[in-house]
Amino acid sequence: ETGVTQTPRHLVMGMTNKKSLKCEQHLGHNAMYWYKQSAKKPLELMFVYNFKEQTENNSVPSRFSPECPNSSHLFLHLHTLQPEDSALYLCASSPLRTLTAEQYFGPGTRLTVT
Amino acid sequence: AQTVTQSQPEMSVQEAETVTLSCTYDTSESDYYLFWYKQPPSRQMILVIRQEAYKQQNATENRFSVNFQKAAKSFSLKISDSQLGDAAMYFCAYRNTGNQFYFGTGTSLTVIP
Numbered sequence: 001e002t003g004v005t006q007t008p009r010h011l012v013m014g015m016t017n018k019k020s021l022k023c024e025q026h027l028g029h030n031a032m033y034w035y036k037q038s039a040k041k042p043l044e045l046m047f048v049y050n051f052k053e054q055t056e057n058n059s060v061p062s063r064f065s066p067e068c069p070n071s072s073h074l075f076l077h078l079h080t081l082q083p084e085d086s087a088l089y090l091c092a093s094s095p096l097r098t099l100t101a102e103q104y105f106g107p108g109t110r111l112t113v114t
Numbered sequence: 115a116q117t118v119t120q121s122q123p124e125m126s127v128q129e130a131e132t133v134t135l136s137c138t139y140d141t142s143e144s145d146y147y148l149f150w151y152k153q154p155p156s157r158q159m160i161l162v163i164r165q166e167a168y169k170q171q172n173a174t175e176n177r178f179s180v181n182f183q184k185a186a187k188s189f190s191l192k193i194s195d196s197q198l199g200d201a202a203m204y205f206c207a208y209r210n211t212g213n214q215f216y217f218g219t220g221t222s223l224t225v226i227p
Contacts, residue, residue: 004158031213042118043205043217050213090159096213100166102149103215105159 003027006091006106014114015081021109023074023091031096032074033103034066037088049074050096081113116141118208120218127196128226134181135191135221137206147209148182150191153220154202162204165189193223201225 004025013019023032034046048056049068063085065077074091088110092103117140127133139148150162165173165182172180177197181190193200206218 033215040123040219042219045215048213056214094213100147100164102151102161102164105151107158 004091004093004104004106006089006109008109009107010110010112012112012114013078013081015083017081018077018079020078021076021089021091021111023076023106025072025091025093025104025106027093027104029093029095029104030071031094032068032071033092033094034074034076035090035092037090037108043090047076078111081111083113086111086113116143116146116208116210116214116216118206118216118218120204120206120221122221123219124222124224126224126226127193127200129196129198131196132192132194133196133223135193135204135206135223137189137191137218139187139189139206139208139216141187141208141210143210145211148180148189149207149209150178150180150189151205151207151217152200152202153205154199159205163191196225198225198227 007022030051032049036044046060047066052068063080067075088108090108091106094103095101119138146167148165151159152162153159163175163178177194179192203220205220208216
């Protein structure tokens, strides 16, 4: 365990459904991240929050909507997804001011879009 | 944007032997940080080792060491005395001073008993 938890661990949803992924960390970190992990591709950074403010949105489709209500929690709201959105979604956190510090990852949510 | 390349999708090593995983990156920045992460099957990604670009000395962590060649933009990971528990996906990552992380595609390491 690295101190970052994600729920649910597995999710199957239809293209018309709305669901949310949750990430929680109690490591005192002030930066949180969403990544998409697909087979044979680099981890794709989706969103970055520094001190609860979104600082990065790497051309992510609007069907993915992040929310960071406080520095310990991060959500990814999903709606009208496509089958190609099926992947492992990883949450990570890190201390913002310590650049030598690594990111701490959660176990991921395995998402399948049918 | 920075890119990180791991040219070995799969590697295998005999238990107790040594293996080297390669990583190259492309950047125009002079100050950055490099990491190797390990992702065991169905388990969380964890840090293996880190290297600050301004440090010439190669980082070591027990059986893990890196060969950092800044001019060549190369950052390879050497695993000595390989153990069955080392079997995992290994990702090379680059972090710039703007807190942006870039990952490679990963190398799947198999340890043969």
